[in-house]
Amino acid sequence: MGFEDTIRKIFFRKPKNALEGGADGNKPAVPEKVSVRCDKCRAILISSELDNNMKVCPKCGYHFKIGARERLIALCDDGEFTEMFADVVAESGDDFPGYAQKLDKARAESGEIEGVIAGVGKINGIYTAMFAIDYRFIMGSMGYAVGERITRIFEYATLHRYPVVGFALSGGARMQEGITSLMQMAKTSAAVGRHNDAGLLYISVLTNPTTGGVSASFAFLGDIIVAEPDALIGFAGPRVIEQTTRQKLPAGFQRAEFLQQKGYVDLIVKRGDMKSKLGEIIALHTGGND
Numbered sequence: 001m002g003f004e005d006t007i008r009k010i011f012f013r014k015p016k017n018a019l020e021g022g023a024d025g026n027k028p029a030v031p032e033k034v035s036v037r038c039d040k041c042r043a044i045l046i047s048s049e050l051d052n053n054m055k056v057c058p059k060c061g062y063h064f065k066i067g068a069r070e071r072l073i074a075l076c077d078d079g080e081f082t083e084m085f086a087d088v089v090a091e092s093g094d095d096f097p098g099y100a101q102k103l104d105k106a107r108a109e110s111g112e113i114e115g116v117i118a119g120v121g122k123i124n125g126i127y128t129a130m131f132a133i134d135y136r137f138i139m140g141s142m143g144y145a146v147g148e149r150i151t152r153i154f155e156y157a158t159l160h161r162y163p164v165v166g167f168a169l170s171g172g173a174r175m176q177e178g179i180t181s182l183m184q185m186a187k188t189s190a191a192v193g194r195h196n197d198a199g200l201l202y203i204s205v206l207t208n209p210t211t212g213g214v215s216a217s218f219a220f221l222g223d224i225i226v227a228e229p230d231a232l233i234g235f236a237g238p239r240v241i242e243q244t245t246r247q248k249l250p251a252g253f254q255r256a257e258f259l260q261q262k263g264y265v266d267l268i269v270k271r272g273d274m275k276s277k278l279g280e281i282i283a284l285h286t287g288g289n290d
């Protein structure tokens with residue numbers, strides 16, 4: 001019996017009441033989210049095994065979304081990541097209806113106070129400034145705090161002559177903050193520019209999805225643009241473009257592999273190879289910085 005069949009038997013062929021409730025009829029017999037179905041190949045996977053595989057489907061290689069902090073810890077030697085600028089948070093007094101509630105929900109779902117995590121760690125022994133955007137935080141939208149934390153980590157890296165690795169993920173600008181969110185595009189881009197003027201390396205990793213104001217600012221300003229397999233990358237999404245142009249888009253449009261063919265992406269790196277590949281590039285470009 002194959003792995004999938006075993007799982008199916010365990011979790012889906014039990015008597016109906018076994019799935020609905022335990023002996024006392026209240027507690028579920030099967031803990032919630034013990035298994036998950038792959039979005040791509042539809043295989044049924046055990047959640048803990050998926051977590052141990054950095055949330056990559058062992059059957060088809062589909063990259064599930066992963067939390068920002070988890071990503072950075074996986075990148076650092078011995079998982080030693082030091083967070084910075086954690087006191088920079090969105091202004092909660094904003095007038096936009098429902099924004100405060102949206103922030104509360106994002107904080108509860110992500111366990112983070114803001115949408116980007118920034119800090120420093122060593123990658124293969126080399127000090128590197130890094131940041132990652134969390135998908136659970138209003139779909140990685142860029143508001144004041146996200147832009148400010150990214151700007152500050154670039155400024156810190158420029159001062160200390162550290163390379164930067166940034167994991168982009170975003171649905172776009174945080175509309176609830178109005179013009180302030182759009183200003184983050186120019187502010188982050190200027191900070192990347194100063195880091196670049198100092199002759200320092202910035203590797204931008206585009207993850208699924210990277211769109212809107214983030215793709216139109218710091219995400220595409222890397223010296224080297226890396227993408228995770230099959231990541232959706234663009235400004236407006238494919239549905240909007242199809243509706244506007246009334247044309248059918250080519251297969252694979254806005255996917256990492258398509259963009260690599262067109263020269264927008266330098267490298268596609270699987271999540272499991274990310275640390276070794278980024279470590280290799282950083283060592284090549286910096287020659288160490290102890």
Ligand SMILES: [Zn+2]
Nearest residue numbers: 038041057060
């Ligand atoms: Zn799969």
